[in-house]
Amino acid sequence: MSKVWLPPAQYVATLPKATVYGCFFITDTDDRPIQLRAARNPKMWQWPGGNMDPGETPWDCAIREGLEETGLHLAQTPCLLGVHFLTEREDWPALKLGLIFDGGRLTAEQISRIVLDPDEHSEVVVRSLEEWQQDMSEVAFRRLAAIADARRTGAACYLQQTEPA
Structure with missing residues (x-):
């Protein structure tokens, strides 16, 4: 640690860089x-x-x-349900910090109204935790x-993640 005082702009330039994301955890009414x-x-x-965004x-x-991704106000x-910290990886050369918010329990009617952006997502799927475990990395x-x-x-x-998903 340096004992030399730096003006804020210079000090900030020495800090690690990170991106921040925000997202929603959502389930159906059966908590799937x-x-x-x-x-x-x-x-x-x-x-x-x-x-x-800035x-x-x-x-x-x-x-x-x-x-943007569902067409719904969630x-x-x-x-806040969780904080997700990711270390730098080969495919993402910066630290990443995510805040995961509760997006609620959606009814079957709300789920049927989800409109995906085809450039980002191809499918909406509802499964139990046991079923998700079969189709996801550990x-x-x-x-x-x-x-x-x-x-x-x-x-x-x-949650602290040091390995790729």
């Missing part, structure tokens, strides 16, 4: 998680959300991305299960 299949990587399942908060990002009030499923547990218990979780 709903996920979206990524169009660019069909093995990847995602929640509605994405990276923050000047945006994680909550505003989740609202915007949720609407929540009115922030309820790392990705641990994240899903931890967030489902956070909603069930009311205690937000911290």
